[in-house]
Amino acid sequence: MNEMIIEALEESNKWWKSEFTIDFKPREIYEQLSQFINTKQIIALTGLRRVGKTTLLLKLIADNLDKFGANNICYFSFDNFRNATMKQVLNCYSQLMNKDLNTEKYFFLFDEVQKLENWEEQIKRIYDNFKNIKLAVSGSESLFIRKKSKESLAGRCFEFKINPLTFKEYLQFKQQKFENFQLYKNDILREFNNYLISSGFPELINENRETIKKYIQETVIEKIIYRDMLQIFSINNPSAVESIFRIILLSPGTILNMEQLAKELSISRQSVSNYLDYLEKSFLIKKLYNFSKNTRKTQRSLKKYYPVIFAPELVEKNELKGIVFELSIILNLDAEFFWRDQYKHEVDVIKINKDTNTILPIEIKYAKQDYGGLVAFLKRFKLKEGILISYDKKETIKLSDLKIKVMPFYEAILNSSM
Incomplete structure (x- = not known):
């Protein structure tokens, strides 16, 4: 087993032998998680398979080679090593690189840790025993589904969920920037259709x-x-x-x-x-x-x-575009709530701003502009304004003292803080 681990370490840690660069496209989450590189807490990335978690780990490595030193950064994936332990990896690294892990600062990144039995206890032991080691982990299932995981790592871990690409990130990956929505409307609509086909997987955007x-x-x-x-x-x-x-x-x-x-x-x-x-x-x-x-x-x-x-x-299927359109906006807004009352009035998304303690109802309509649910919600919760996200319509509808702002989806998700 140790020989296989050492072989995997040599193959995975290319920065030990040569200059290391990464072709990285901007991800909105990276700025958030990279802020915690200087804290003791573990950086934990979770999310669907193939959404870019490993790439984000490699970006952390590329950005911190000077901070830790190339030979003091170690990446290891447990994808094919379910029977290995984190301690074995540390020992193999120490042996291979002739390092004393009780001296200097180190950065260890463990990928696909959910493959390991009792991974949380293993990482906790490293965290508690090596004050000089910074840790990052990733997993393709929620790493904190077990009560034991939450209890073991309480206060020791910052978790970041990595989603498939948003439409905004997709355009950045394609190196497309549309500042004038009206001028480039047809280009935006074409790229949006391509985005839907790719499902937001980084590897699929040109397939x-x-x-x-x-x-x-x-x-x-x-x-x-x-x-x-x-x-x-x-x-x-x-x-x-x-x-x-x-x-x-x-x-x-x-x-x-x-x-x-x-x-x-x-x-x-x-x-x-x-x-x-x-x-x-x-x-x-x-x-x-x-x-x-x-x-x-x-x-x-x-x-x-x-x-x-x-x-x-x-x-x-053209006749089902309304369904796909609603789903895409739900995912891009990272929605958590909808609303339906006993009279079957319904609003697709309810956004809650916890900082300002405000509520924003959002209806999503690909074609027909039906805002009955929005009006019912505004009256029920004594609000004055709602949003209707359309495919390409833009207007303001005033109903007595209520206001419904109709905006095209690209304006809502590319140039908005929603």
């Missing part, structure tokens, strides 16, 4: 449709459901997990009937609930809560489920 379909199905969906999830969770029926995911993938924003779904799949209601939880913790889906000012009521109320991937079969 053809067939390659993208195959990649999403085999490299993302199947590997998560039939490999990664089985290593982490207790799953008796992975095909049922895929069936549940497919329902959400092809019907974004669905409110699931647990009993009916359990009957259709011939599994228990508890299994449906568990599988939804596992899909969410593996970052394949996200749920939105029905907004209420009563937090306890919000947790118990209706939930909408959305995939974090755009189904290629939906993107390709």
Whole structure:
């Protein structure tokens, strides 16, 4: 095992032997996480497979070669080393580089740590015993799903969730900058369609449709459901997990009937609930809560489920563009809440600004401008203004003392603090 670890270390840490540079495109999250390089706390990156977590770790390395020294930075992925331990990696590094880990400052970056049993105890031991070692970790499932993880690393870790590219980041990757939206409207709309096809995966932005379909199905969906999830969770029926995911993938924003779904799949209601939880913790889906000012009521109320991937079969059909459009805005806004009342008035997104304690209702309409739900919400919560995000319309609608600002999606997500 030690020989294999040493071989992997030699292959992965190219900066030990030569100059190291990385082709890095701007990510909004990087500025946030890089601020913590000087703190003792562990930097933890979580998120869906293939969204760029490893690239962000390598960027941290490239930016800190002078700070720590190239030979004092060590990267290791546990993707193919489930039976290894972090201590083994430290010992192999120490042996290979002839280093005493009790002297000097070091930066260790461990990738795919969720593969390890009791990874949290292993990293905690390093954190507590080596005050001179800075740590960063990444995982393709939520690293803090177990109560034990939260308790072990309380106060020792800063977690950052890495999402697929936003449309703004996608344009940066493509080196496209549109300051005059009106002038470049057609270019923006064309790039937006390409963005939807790529599902926001950095590796796919210049690939053809067939390659993208195959990649999403085999490299993302199947590997998560039939490999990664089985290593982490207790799953008796992975095909049922895929069936549940497919329902959400092809019907974004669905409110699931647990009993009916359990009957259709011939599994228990508890299994449906568990599988939804596992899909969410593996970052394949996200749920939105029905907004209420009563937090306890919000947790118990209706939930909408959305995939974090755009189904290629939906993107390709013109008659379904409204569904894909709504999903794309939900994901770009990183929405957490929707609203529906007993009269079936509904608003797609409720944004809460915790700093200013303000509430902003947002309706998403690809074509028809129906703002009945917005009006009902504004009256119910005694607000004066709401937003309607459209495909390309822009206007202000005044209804008595209420105001609805209609704006094209590109203005809302490229040039806004929403």
